[in-house]
Amino acid sequence: MTFSSICFEQGCWFKDIRIGLLGASGYTGAEIVRLVANHPHFGVTLMTADRKAGQSMDSVFPHLTAQKLPRLISIKDADFSTVDAVFCCLPHGTTQEIIKRLPTSLKIVDLSADFRLRDISEYEEWYGQPHKAVELQKEVVYGLTELLRDDIKKALLVANPGCYxxxxxxxxxxxxxxxxxxxxxxxxxxxxxxxxxxxxxxxxxxxxxxxxxxxxxxxxxxxxxxxxxxxxxxxxxxxxxxxxxxxxxxxxxxxxxxxxxxxxxxxxxxxxxxxxxxxxxxxxxxxxxxxxxxxxxxxxxxxxxxxxxxxxxxxxxxxxxxxxxxxxxxxxxxxxxxxxxLVKGASGQALQNLNIMFGLPETTGLLHQPLFP
Amino acid sequence: MTFSSICFEQGCWFKDIRIGLLGASGYTGAEIVRLVANHPHFGVTLMTADRKAGQSMDSVFPHLTAQKLPRLISIKDADFSTVDAVFCCLPHGTTQEIIKRLPTSLKIVDLSADFRLRDISEYEEWYGQPHKAVELQKEVVYGLTELLRDDIKKALLVANPGCYxxxxxxxxxxxxxxxxxxxxxxxxxxxxxxxxxxxxxxxxxxxxxxxxxxxxxxxxxxxxxxxxxxxxxxxxxxxxxxxxxxxxxxxxxxxxxxxxxxxxxxxxxxxxxxxxxxxxxxxxxxxxxxxxxxxxxxxxxxxxxxxxxxxxxxxxxxxxxxxxxxxxxxxxxxxxxxxxxLVKGASGQALQNLNIMFGLPETTGLLHQPLFP
Amino acid sequence: MTFSSICFEQGCWFKDIRIGLLGASGYTGAEIVRLVANHPHFGVTLMTADRKAGQSMDSVFPHLTAQKLPRLISIKDADFSTVDAVFCCLPHGTTQEIIKRLPTSLKIVDLSADFRLRDISEYEEWYGQPHKAVELQKEVVYGLTELLRDDIKKALLVANPGCYxxxxxxxxxxxxxxxxxxxxxxxxxxxxxxxxxxxxxxxxxxxxxxxxxxxxxxxxxxxxxxxxxxxxxxxxxxxxxxxxxxxxxxxxxxxxxxxxxxxxxxxxxxxxxxxxxxxxxxxxxxxxxxxxxxxxxxxxxxxxxxxxxxxxxxxxxxxxxxxxxxxxxxxxxxxxxxxxxLVKGASGQALQNLNIMFGLPETTGLLHQPLFP
Amino acid sequence: MTFSSICFEQGCWFKDIRIGLLGASGYTGAEIVRLVANHPHFGVTLMTADRKAGQSMDSVFPHLTAQKLPRLISIKDADFSTVDAVFCCLPHGTTQEIIKRLPTSLKIVDLSADFRLRDISEYEEWYGQPHKAVELQKEVVYGLTELLRDDIKKALLVANPGCYxxxxxxxxxxxxxxxxxxxxxxxxxxxxxxxxxxxxxxxxxxxxxxxxxxxxxxxxxxxxxxxxxxxxxxxxxxxxxxxxxxxxxxxxxxxxxxxxxxxxxxxxxxxxxxxxxxxxxxxxxxxxxxxxxxxxxxxxxxxxxxxxxxxxxxxxxxxxxxxxxxxxxxxxxxxxxxxxxLVKGASGQALQNLNIMFGLPETTGLLHQPLFP
Missing domain, CATH: 3.30.360.10 (Dihydrodipicolinate Reductase; domain 2)
Incomplete structure (x- = not known):
């Protein structure tokens, strides 16, 4: 409904880029869904949330009830050949192992802390466990958009910065x-x-x-x-x-x-x-x-x-x-x-980065104004 | 910026309907501005706020700083021939006298309580003053959109309902x-x-x-x-x-x-x-x-x-x-x-009504999702 | 410190009534401690909290750090011969079985829901389990102080009312x-x-x-x-x-x-x-x-x-x-x-009731004024 | 009621020190009243609030409704011969002129900023007006109790510190x-x-x-x-x-x-x-x-x-x-x-100081515990 009415009004007929959302049942996942709702090109077609598998998104987040969304599934049941890009909102630690098994053709923005630190010994020191995707770490681009957008343009895997x-x-x-x-x-x-x-x-x-x-x-x-x-x-x-x-x-x-x-x-x-x-x-x-x-x-x-x-x-x-x-x-x-x-500090910057990775204007879908009061 | 980037992206080249906003320095006025920012057809080109005349909108409401907006002027300096429609966010009492002097060609949505009560004796009883636009009251359509949208379609002056x-x-x-x-x-x-x-x-x-x-x-x-x-x-x-x-x-x-x-x-x-x-x-x-x-x-x-x-x-x-x-x-x-x-209880419903009055899909510019958490 | 300085100043030399507090690690328990701090006769000398046994009260509730309080112990280690009265702040269900094993000489105010309903079939219906202290239920006085203070005066076990x-x-x-x-x-x-x-x-x-x-x-x-x-x-x-x-x-x-x-x-x-x-x-x-x-x-x-x-x-x-x-x-x-x-709806009324049960003025220790703003 | 019941219970028969409260209708004034309610020696017998003169304190602060308090009067109608000490909760600027006209026999704790700065040129710089009680300023003791209590003991006029x-x-x-x-x-x-x-x-x-x-x-x-x-x-x-x-x-x-x-x-x-x-x-x-x-x-x-x-x-x-x-x-x-x-940062420290000025234990009336949650 949301989608078709926007598209009708704007003259586009479909959302041409299919998005997978891993870890949809947390706040950053829900925020991705909120933002993507009005994006003219991105459409969420795959959502995983292991503990909520089988539920509808609006049973977890009733504020999203007006949108047509795929049912939540377990990550092990996800078919990644059906999506073009992935937002990864999983907890640190598990993220590394999941991302390293994703098809290398996918564009990925990871909102966890797992790929933010270049120095893997520092990762181990602060997170108390060895890094499990050392090779992949070398290819990661750090996604502080305004400072690194040229690198982001060419990236396949972006480590989205923390809020602080x-x-x-x-x-x-x-x-x-x-x-x-x-x-x-x-x-x-x-x-x-x-x-x-x-x-x-x-x-x-x-x-x-x-x-x-x-x-x-x-x-x-x-x-x-x-x-x-x-x-x-x-x-x-x-x-x-x-x-x-x-x-x-x-x-x-x-x-x-x-x-x-x-x-x-x-x-x-x-x-x-x-x-x-x-x-x-x-x-x-x-x-x-x-x-x-x-x-x-x-x-x-x-x-x-x-x-x-x-x-x-x-x-x-x-x-x-x-x-x-x-x-x-x-x-x-x-x-x-x-x-x-949750926006510039997480899901909004993630969307800004994916826009760049797809060659879209980076403001696409992000120009709604602040909510005050 | 906001406007041009949306338009560029969506393939439209201008906002074709010019909106005047009377009483822009209150919360309902600011909310109109927030909502209209992403409307593909409406653009705010006139804003009045008597006590803030001469100031910029973002000096009053810094959350609107990213938008290009006209400077606030006094209502007596407003040229209503330059707008196609008006949202009126003025206090009750004064609203009646201002609206009755507006050009009759304008489409008007009034967010005050001044035209909501058909029975003018009831108005006088609850508001402690005689109604000052008795003739106009007869032409008003009450803007509870879902229940009265057929009437709203033909209205020139809509009394936007109260929140309760x-x-x-x-x-x-x-x-x-x-x-x-x-x-x-x-x-x-x-x-x-x-x-x-x-x-x-x-x-x-x-x-x-x-x-x-x-x-x-x-x-x-x-x-x-x-x-x-x-x-x-x-x-x-x-x-x-x-x-x-x-x-x-x-x-x-x-x-x-x-x-x-x-x-x-x-x-x-x-x-x-x-x-x-x-x-x-x-x-x-x-x-x-x-x-x-x-x-x-x-x-x-x-x-x-x-x-x-x-x-x-x-x-x-x-x-x-x-x-x-x-x-x-x-x-x-x-x-x-x-x-x-402030949205369905005020400015959002006002925009929904003006969409209808212009023959647009009533959801235009209103499909952003709720902000939770 | 609190205790001795009050007593010095007021001319009393000891707190003569020893209070046991069962379930001290919840909000109602902490509130009992806060109120009793300035009571001229009651002193908390026994505190249980099974999951926090061994800890000090101020490690659980730092706002109580200025008071001298006994260490939290497990209820099974409590020696009830050392106290004169008990406030019971335990969850419903378990409360019944614990109270029925307490010495019958103790005055008891129970803040749980376990003894509030005279009709034990109603208890079973709303709480989903059979009542486990049926005989004791018959002797309970319902502690809505202002309406039942004559009964409370003679009671050994008072069921303190719910807040609503x-x-x-x-x-x-x-x-x-x-x-x-x-x-x-x-x-x-x-x-x-x-x-x-x-x-x-x-x-x-x-x-x-x-x-x-x-x-x-x-x-x-x-x-x-x-x-x-x-x-x-x-x-x-x-x-x-x-x-x-x-x-x-x-x-x-x-x-x-x-x-x-x-x-x-x-x-x-x-x-x-x-x-x-x-x-x-x-x-x-x-x-x-x-x-x-x-x-x-x-x-x-x-x-x-x-x-x-x-x-x-x-x-x-x-x-x-x-x-x-x-x-x-x-x-x-x-x-x-x-x-x-938490006060009239729980711990304050409980203290008011125990005052009555001991023949003290019911306002004793309860006359501090509301905190506003 | 509050007063007599406390006194009855504790064995004292009257509050022997009469307190005047200037500027009772602000938050610090109300907080003084709240704290003094349970003080065994201080009783508020005079309250001024120019704009509320003639009103009862509980019409301004309904949370104080349970106390018996004198009616609010205008400061010009106050008879300072009937009090032993004064808390001054007036705005800075006016405070200086009022305090310098009070009987020199009164013990005074001033909660405004008017006497806190020893260097009157600094006062003038920060407050934009010349100091109007230069002589008096020299006798003032700064009331940061823990650091200056020996001086406070001998003071007649204490400048109570700001909260920061x-x-x-x-x-x-x-x-x-x-x-x-x-x-x-x-x-x-x-x-x-x-x-x-x-x-x-x-x-x-x-x-x-x-x-x-x-x-x-x-x-x-x-x-x-x-x-x-x-x-x-x-x-x-x-x-x-x-x-x-x-x-x-x-x-x-x-x-x-x-x-x-x-x-x-x-x-x-x-x-x-x-x-x-x-x-x-x-x-x-x-x-x-x-x-x-x-x-x-x-x-x-x-x-x-x-x-x-x-x-x-x-x-x-x-x-x-x-x-x-x-x-x-x-x-x-x-x-x-x-x-x-409002307590250690204003009215509580003021009471602590007045206790010292009267030779009472400084904790008198201040030992109620923090309100958490």
Whole structure:
């Protein structure tokens, strides 16, 4: 219905690219479905969810009830010859083994953390298990779209970035590249809504559910009206951030990174405290970001001077809003970057990447506006 | 940017219908802008907001920053010869006088309460002032789309329904029409998010801001972690609901209506307690709703038996989800209906109506999916 | 520290009544500890929590870290000869078997549902298992303090009421007793925070966690920014409410009862729609409630005419605020009653009851004021 | 009622110290009333609120309805000879002129910012007006209880600290004093609930209410589901923090301070990033805090190693929970400090100070436990 009425109205007659969705029963999977609903070329024709196999998608996610969707099946029953591309929303660890068995003709965007770290010893250190697809890792392109779109264009397998790394690297990489900020003493105080990706949830479970006892149904009470620093210095997004910053800094960058869980369903803010290079002023940072971002990028916006980017202003959309502020301490600056963790921080950027991999305008299907209030 | 990239991609080259938006600086105005952004034919070319005249829309609503929009002007400076249709998001009272001076060639959807009540003495009673556009009132079509779309097709001026009346009438009118429920003792316990239309806000201000004193900045503290019945028996949506039900019942219907304000930005649930006609079973209500709604309507869905409709599952979308449940008291039933108060309860239905007035498929620009979580 | 400083200041030198707390690791258990902290006579000297045995209470509930508390032990290791009274916060089902093995000299307040229903066949029907302490059930006193305090004074085992039944019976029982309202067509639309007692949580788990899959850590996202009717007509508090109303009505009363789960940690509102007896006016209901409640009761307050009771105004306290409103439909009235589900709806009322059982003023330790904002 | 029943039970017969409360209609005033309700010696006998003069306190704050309180009067009608002490909860600016006219025999705790800055030129710079009680300023004692209680004991006028400065100085002052951390590059990323003191609200109004237009009743929608950095580098609590740190560092300390407004009614977390002195390890910081705080202080607790302090665990109480964590960057540490902004951050600390000024144990009336969940 959705599909045919759009197509009728727009003059297209079919969705010509068939999408498989692995791990459809999580939030990032559901978000892919939401976004693809209005995409003129992509149509979801295969959906797997092992624990929900046999169920309809709308029995798991009633908000998707208006769409015509294939029934959920077990991944072992999936026929990958019927799809042209795959979004993989599976937990880390299992992802590697599944992806390495997929037909090599498929374009794949992986939303897990399994292929984000180039250095497999670092993967093993942070994820506590050896990497199981070492050869494949070498061919992976890291999918931070705005910074790597030329590589993405040619990729077959894209490792979609984590939400925190996206919000941090989008402003920091251009500033490091231009030598406007120092490499050391970068302090990142990040605040996230609770709908984040797997690694966030796993830590939440660890924190709040140390035994599966009486409190397991009370997570609302634990999160509403509170704030909680978690994974202080140990969050798994740290090596991904440091990999990206080190690449551009051309030396090993170690950051201070403290994520906070907030009473907010979607949304993420990174407040980043940096030391500027000698002689550099806040205004230079602003101009640098504005010059490279504003005129070229649809999805990354440097807002007006003095305006504080707010997570609720990008809710539900693929935008990242950024700004730079002077610090009271001379020589320092404060950068604020906001995204929707489920869109630009996960499923939206995945769709943006697949658009590029198919030679489509990268904004295709992603131009709906933020939902505010 | 948004516009041209959509158009490029879809093969259309311009938005051919020019829209004026009166009262653009409120939530319903901003919501119109959000929805129209992806409409293939409508483009907003005129925006008024008297107190914000001269400002850009994104300085008022930063979430709309990615769109190219005309600057806000004062209504007295508006040139209505440059637009084809108007959405009117002004406060009640002033609306009547403004609309009666608009060119009669314009198609108008009015989101205020000013033209909803056919009986002008009732308007005067509930709004405390005489009606100022009595002649115009006679030509108005009430815009409850699913029930009155044939009339809307021919209308020049549509009075867009209130949010509560929309959520209540969509399930009740078909049941009353089929004589499946009794006219008396209809009890409506409604729960709304805080982003509701003007009448809701006015009551909130009355409740929480009786003097403009120290508490005025604390509304979050008053609403979060609480619930508040308001306007018990006196809410201005009552005569609108009773007008609609009385029309179809062919006798004066008086309802019990108690709205509750909830810690929720968007969303509305009406829990409706009814007595069934003799011999009627809950199952008959369900079948009646299903038969008339399911197979014909895109935006009104009767969900599966036993499934409770939830407001968060229609968030940001034009859908209304409905279901019927047996009551413990024999002969009674419980109807639950949920909408997004700003979309199907305001701006979405307004757009749906204007689509019809222009002969477009009524779903045009409205098929984006609900935002969950 | 807490204890000694209070005692020093107040002139008492020890807490003379030793309290055992069974099932200390749930919210009602923690709430007992919070309240007893400032009680001049009760001191918690024994705490059990099978799954947390060996841990300290503040490792489970860090907000209690300032108190000196005994270590959590397994119930099988508890020496009940060392305590004078017991609060039992265990899940229903197991509670019966544990209580029947306790020394008969102990005063017991049971916060579970296990002894609330006099009719054991009704227990079996609603709880799906035979009652395992049939003899003991006959001696139980139902602990709705304001209505049954003379019986409570002599009781050894008090069944502490459920939260919904407390909020509903406090206003309805006096009105039924005075024959001011009809017995039939009582419609109760109740709204609760999520921290409710066991039966609420079990239903939440059932609703949101039908398999223990990917969504289990996401409860915040399911509840925030939404509202959810649950257990429509089937909620286990129904037989308890009907038992209480039937007793005073002297005939079987069947109510319509629909609970709603809200984004609110604590708090509960029952909006009750009633038909008045012939000739009765709303004002009569108000006067009746005011005459019996206002002048005698510390914890149940009829607020001023026209004022809407709000759950946030009793947060954290043992108060119940009530009011009566005229309905638009002649002959009907609307009653609004609010409590904190964890205090007057659970642990506070339990403490109030134990005070009475020990001959203390029932307000002892319960006079701290509501926490607002 | 509250008062007499407590007194009866505890063996005291009257509240012997009469308290005046200036500016009773704001949140800090209401919080004073809540806390004093259970104080064995203090009784509120005079309450002023100019805009609410003539009203009862429970018409402004219905949660205080159970208490017997004097009627609100205008400050010009107050007879200060009838009270022994005064809490002043008035806005800054006006406070100075009122306090300087009060009888010098009164003990006064001022919760405004008017007397916090010793350097009156700094006051003028940050508050945009000359100080109007320069002589009085010299006699003021700054009321950060744990650090200055010997001075407070002898004070007649105490300037009660701001909420942010309290949460920051409690851990930082002892560490600076022991030379364990460096003076420069202290980065404070603070998160606050919305019920904060005046300066917070003024900035909120500035942010959200730049004209008093259509959005003024929508503050819930602006704050819920979001986070907002505000007053970046310009927040008025900065000079107060720097004054305190500079005093102990014996040189001018300039901090980076970025407050964030969160969807949380009460609560405040300061995440503080520091560089340690050469050779110092995180463990040294922990031990230093633990040695000076744990064994002496009732209200400041260093929680167990590795445990993250959470604002919801001090909700409604006078506690401050603190901890120290190693940073990934060698030589750096992260300090987390949480308080309830309305209690330890305002009214609770004010009561603690007045206790000391009267020679009472400072915990008197403040030992109720945190409200969680």
């Amino acid at each position: 790394p996206t919000s941090v690297q989008l402003p920091l990489v251009p500033l490091l590249k231009a030598n406007l900020i120092k490499h050391d003493n970068i302090v990142i105080d990040a605040k996230s809504g609770v709908s984040g990706a797997a690694s966030l949830l796993i830590i939440m479970i660890f924190f709040f559910h140390q035994d599966t006892g009486a409190k397991e149904a009370n997570l609302y009470s634990e999160i509403a009206e509170g704030i909680s620093s978690y994974g202080v210095t140990r969050h798994r997004h740290v090596p991904e951030i440091e990999q990206g910053l080190s690449d551009v800094a051309q030396s090993k960058v170690t950051v201070s990174f403290t994520p906070h869980l907030m009473p907010m369903i979607r949304g993420m803010q990174s407040t980043i405290y940096v030391e500027m290079a000698p002689g550099v002023r806040t205004q230079d940072l602003y101009q640098q970001l504005k010059s490279i971002l504003l005129y070229e990028e649809e999805f990354v916006k440097v807002v007006d001077e003095g305006v504080v980017p707010q997570a609720h202003n990008v809710r539900g959309s693929n935008y990242c809003f950024v700004n730079v502020f002077p610090d009271r301490i001379p020589g320092r600056a404060i950068i604020i970057s906001v995204i929707d963790n | 009346p929309t959520s209540v009438q969509l399930p009740l009118v078909p049941l009353l029409k089929a004589n499946l429920i009794k006219h008396d003792n209809i009890v409506i316990d409604a729960k709304s998010g805080v982003s509701g239309a003007a009448s809701l806000l006015i009551i909130m201000i009355f409740f929480f801001h009786q003097d403009t004193g120290a508490k005025e900045a604390n509304l979050y503290s008053e609403i979060a972690e609480g619930i508040s019945s308001y306007g018990v028996t006196r809410h201005r949506h009552v005569p609108e609901i009773e007008q609609g039900l009385s029309d179809v019942a062919q006798s004066k219907v008086t309802v019990s209506f108690t709205p509750h304000l909830m810690p929720m930005i968007r969303g509305m649930q009406s829990t409706i307690y009814v007595e069934m006609a003799p011999g009627v079973r809950t199952q008959d209500l369900y079948q009646q709703l299903k038969s008339i709604l399911l197979y014909e309507e895109e935006f009104v869905k009767v969900v599966d038996e036993g499934v409770v409709p939830q407001a968060h599952n229609v968030r940001g979308s034009n859908y209304c989800f409905v279901n019927v449940f047996p009551d413990r008291i024999p002969g009674r039933a419980i109807i639950i209906s949920v909408i997004d108060n | 039944p407390t909020s509903v019976q406090l206003p309805l029982v006096p009105l039924l007793k005075a024959n001011l309202i009809k017995h039939d067509n009582i419609v109760i639309d109740a709204k609760s925070g999520v921290s409710g007692a066991a039966s609420l949580l079990i239903i939440m788990i059932f609703f949101f966690h039908q398999d223990t899959g990917a969504k289990e850590a996401n409860l915040y996202s399911e509840i925030a920014e939404g509202i959810s009717s649950y257990g429509v007509t089937r909620h286990r508090h129904v037989p308890e409410i009907e038992q209480g109303l039937s007793d005073v009505a002297q005939s079987k009363v069947t109510v319509s009862f629909t609970p709603h789960l809200m984004p609110m940690i604590r708090g509960m509102q029952s909006t009750i729609y009633v038909e008045m007896a012939p000739g009765v006016r709303t004002q009569d209901l108000y006067q009746q409630l005011k005459s019996i409640l206002l002048y005698e009761e510390e914890f149940v307050k009829v607020v001023d005419e026209g004022v809407v009771p709000q759950a946030h105004n009793v947060r954290g306290s043992n108060y119940c605020f009530v009011n009566v409103f005229p309905d638009r439909i002649p002959g009907r009235a609307i009653i609004i009653s609010v409590i904190d589900n | 400065p309290t949460s920051v100085q409690l851990p930082l002052v002892p560490l600076l004093k022991a030379n364990l951390i460096k003076h420069d590059n202290i980065v404070i990323d603070a998160k606050s609930g919305v019920s904060g003191a005046a300066s917070l609200l003024i900035i909120m109004i500035f942010f959200f209410h730049q004209d008093t237009g259509a959005k003024e009743a929508n503050l819930y929608s602006e704050i819920a589901e979001g986070i907002s950095s505000y007053g970046v580098t310009r927040h008025r609590h900065v000079p107060e923090i720097e004054q305190g740190l500079s005093d102990v560092a014996q040189s001018k300390v300039t901090v980076s301070f970025t407050p964030h407004l969160m969807p949380m009614i009460r609560g405040m977390q300061s995440t503080i990033y520091v560089e340690m002195a050469p050779g110092v390890r995180t463990q040294d910081l922990y031990q230093q805090l633990k040695s000076i705080l744990l064994y002496e202080e009732e209200f400041v607790k260093v929680v167990d190693e590795g445990v993250v302090p959470q604002a919801h665990n001090v909700r409604g109480s006078n506690y401050c929970f603190v901890n120290v964590f190693p940073d990934r960057i060698p030589g750096r540490a992260i300090i987390i400090s949480v308080i309830d902004n």
